Every structure is written in structure tokens, then in C-alpha cells.
Amino acid sequence: DAGVIQSPRHEVTEMGQEVTLRCKPISGHDYLFWYRQTMMRGLELLIYFNNNVPIDDSGMPEDRFSAKMPNASFSTLKIQPSEPRDSAVYFCASSDGNTIYFGEGSWLTVV
Amino acid sequence: AQTVTQSQPEMSVQEAETVTLSCTYDTSESNYYLFWYKQPPSRQMILVIRQEAYKQQNATENRFSVNFQKAAKSFSLKISDSQLGDTAMYFCAFTVMQGGSEKLVFGKGTKLTVNP
Numbered sequence: 001d002a003g004v005i006q007s008p009r010h011e012v013t014e015m016g017q018e019v020t021l022r023c024k025p026i027s028g029h030d031y032l033f034w035y036r037q038t039m040m041r042g043l044e045l046l047i048y049f050n051n052n053v054p055i056d057d058s059g060m061p062e063d064r065f066s067a068k069m070p071n072a073s074f075s076t077l078k079i080q081p082s083e084p085r086d087s088a089v090y091f092c093a094s095s096d097g098n099t100i101y102f103g104e105g106s107w108l109t110v111v
Numbered sequence: 112a113q114t115v116t117q118s119q120p121e122m123s124v125q126e127a128e129t130v131t132l133s134c135t136y137d138t139s140e141s142n143y144y145l146f147w148y149k150q151p152p153s154r155q156m157i158l159v160i161r162q163e164a165y166k167q168q169n170a171t172e173n174r175f176s177v178n179f180q181k182a183a184k185s186f187s188l189k190i191s192d193s194q195l196g197d198t199a200m201y202f203c204a205f206t207v208m209q210g211g212s213e214k215l216v217f218g219k220g221t222k223l224t225v226n227p
Contacts, residue, residue, distance in 0.1 A: 033215070037154075043202070043217040056214065089154055093215075098144065100206065100215050102156035 002026075004103035006092050012109045018080040021106045024073055025094030033100065034067055034077050035091040043091075049075065082110045113138045115203050115218035123224040124193045131178075132188045132221045134203030144206045145179065147188045150220070151199040159201070162186065193225045 005024040013019055025032045033048040047057040052069045060067070064083070069075040079086055087109050093102040115136045124130035136145070147159040162170045162179050169177050174191045186205075190197055203218040 042219050045214060048214065091156060093156075099146070099158065099161055101158065102148075104153075104155045107154070 004092055004094050004101055006090075006103035006106050008106055009104065010107045010109075012111060013082055015083055015110055016081045017110075018078065019082045019086075019108060019110075021077040021090050021092075021108070023075045023077070023092030023103060025075070025092070026096075026101060027073070029094035029096050029101075031095040031097065031100075032069060032075050033091075033093040033095070034075070035093060035102075037089045037091065037105075038087075046077070079108075082108075084110045086110050113140075113205075113207055113216050115205060115216050117201075117203055117218035117221050119221045120219075121222045121224070123226055124190075126193055126195060126225055126227050128193055129189060129191045130193055130223065132190075132201050132203075132223065134186045134188070134218060136184050136186065136203070136205050136216075136218075138184075138205065138207060140207045145177075145186045146204045146206070146215075147175070147177070147186075148202045148204060148217075149197075149199045150202065151196075156202075160188065190223075195225050195227060197223065198225045199223060 007022045034046040037043045046059045047067045049069045067077045089105045089107050091102050091105045093100045143164045145162040149157045149159045160170050160172045160175050176189045178187045200220045200222050202220045204215050206215050
């Protein structure tokens with residue numbers, strides 16, 4: 001299996017621009033997670049889906065963040081408008097209900 | 112609140128020696144899984160080892176093993192015969208099973224350096 005695939009791996013964008021991060025989970029996994037990692041706050045769960053349905057989005061920092069999972073093999077995390085404090089590594093992860101496997105992360109820098 | 116505490120922000124060990132990373136957690140749940148993840152400088156999160164809370168036997172994965180003390184809510188990671196490639200951040204985490212769903216709770220990590 002190819003594992004969890006994220007794109008882009010790196011993105012530098014200007015404040016105010018829209019950012020879209022993409023994720024393809026491992027085939028057959030029912031759960032999909034979006035995490036954010038910063039030096040200050042460590043790893044934070046933003047949102048997770050079960051069978052394409054958002055279950056818990058309490059970690060989404062504000063309305064500028066939105067996530068969708070239109071089908072079992074694709075999810076997006078969108079930030080609009082982006083701000084410098086959104087700079088972080090964003091991880092997508094998927095799970096079969098027992099173990100969570102992470103993608104390689106998307107490094108976002110907002111200048 | 113469900114929390115994970117890693118009391119050692121940084122550790123170092125000589126190559127070929129053994130090192131133990133500490134982790135304690137707090138949860139009122141009875142059904143959960145425990146994990147150690149490794150994050151090398153590439154920032155990729157790599158699963159190292161996994162333990163089911165209902166199993167008494169400690170998990171082992173090659174040079175990596177855990178000491179799981181359920182009553183004490185302790186889950187330490189032992190790395191034997193340390194190698195330079197083991198240099199990384201190590202995160203302890205547990206998954207709380209909630210009605211069939213799960214949320215992974217992480218500690219703040221321990222930075223391990225293996226010295227030649």
C-alpha cells in the first residue's frame with residue numbers, strides 16, 4: 001500500500017491567500033484525521049471523519065478553516081484567508097479503527 | 112481530561128547502548144490503545160510500536176519494547192542497541208475508543224539524540 005498521501009509537501013503563500021491541502025487515505029480505512037503541528041502547541045487534532053462524515057471538528061481553530069471528505073479516497077483542508085500564524089506542518093492520517101498511520105505532512109508557510 | 116505526559120524533553124544515548132523513554136497518561140476509559148511514534152528530522156510520523164490496553168504482555172518490535180503498567184498508567188519505551196538512525200522526536204500517544212470512534216492524544220515528545 002502506498003500509505004497516506006498528502007499534497008503539496010511544501011507551500012509558501014502570502015497572507016490572505018487561500019490554501020488547500022489534499023489527502024488520500026489508505027484504501028479501506030474508515031477514519032481520516034487532520035492534525036496540525038507547531039513548536040508552541042505540539043500536535044493538535046483539527047478534525048476527523050468516519051466514513052466520510054465529520055465526527056469532531058472541535059479542534060478547528062476558527063471559521064477560516066474548513067475540511068471536506070467528498071468520498072472515501074479524498075479529503076481537503078482549506079484555509080481562507082490564510083494568516084502567518086497558520087504556518088505549521090499539517091498532517092493527514094487514516095485508520096482502520098486500530099492504528100493511525102500518518103502521511104508525510106504538508107509544510108505550510110504563510111508570509 | 113485525557114492527557115499524556117512525557118517528562119523528559121530531551122535525552123541522549125551512546126550508540127549501541129540502551130535507553131528508556133518515559134510516558135504516563137491519564138484516562139478514565141478502559142478500552143484504549145497505546146502507541147509510540149517516531150518523528151525524524153524529515154518530520155514524518157512513523158509508528159514504532161503499539162500496545163492494546165487489554166493485553167498484559169508487553170509489545171516488542173525488534174529493538175523496541177515497551178513496559179506497560181496499566182495500574183500505574185505508565186507506558187515506557189525501551190530502545191536497545193541504539194543506532195544513529197534512532198535520533199528523532201518520540202511521541203507517546205493513546206487512542207480512546209469512544210463508541211467505535213477514536214481520537215489520538217499525544218504527549219509533547221522527547222527529543223532523543225544517539226551519539227556516535
